[in-house]
Amino acid sequence: MKKDEISRDTVEQLIHAFNRLRYTEMKLSFPSQDWKKNEGKALMFLDDTAEGEGKMVSEISQALHVTSPFATQLLNRLDKKGLIYRRMDQDDRRIVRIFLTDEGKKTANEVKKGLNQWFFQLAAYLGGAESTQFAGLIHKMSDFLELGEKKDEKKVEK
Incomplete structure (x- = not known):
């Protein structure tokens, strides 16, 4: 089958x-774990x-793809745990x-280690060749999605 000939079955x-x-991820992400998952993402974002x-x-909410009020609640929890602190901007109070x-x-380093361990387990499960193929397909899908975003931007510009 040629690249152009995509079947309905495919x-x-x-x-x-x-x-x-998506269903499997939703099953594994109970509401109480959503906070933990987002806390980890926020910590890694701030660390990086x-x-x-x-x-x-606003930058944190954008990076996590959550609303600003959700991000504020999340940050309040991290603050209570002593994981973050807030400071007024020196140029704009x-x-x-x-x-x-600290x-x-x-x-954040512990979260990264856990994530790396998960990817190691995935690579071991898939094997080297399939892991490489899977990574290549994810990159290709990201290229496709980014191309779609660029097409949308062009539509807005016109």
Whole structure:
């Protein structure tokens, strides 16, 4: 079959695979764990990006794909746990910047180690060849999604 000739069955298999993945992830992410999952993502985001200037709530909510009120609640929980601290921006006192505490950096590293362990287990399960193929397909899908975003941007510009 040529690249242009995509069967209805192939498309249905893709839909089924994505739905199964989404359903499995939803089953594994109970509401109480959503907080933990998002806390880990927030800590890793702050650890990767916040050296020096810190991050605003809007930047964190954008990175996590959550609303600003949700991000604020999440940050309040992290603050109560002593993992972050807030500081007013030196140039604009209306802006509050978020930083990791030493304990927050330590916890972010633990989250990263856990994530790396999960990927190691996935690679062991798939094997080297399938892991490489899977990574290539994910990159290709990301290229496709980014191309779609660029097409949408062009539509807006016109």
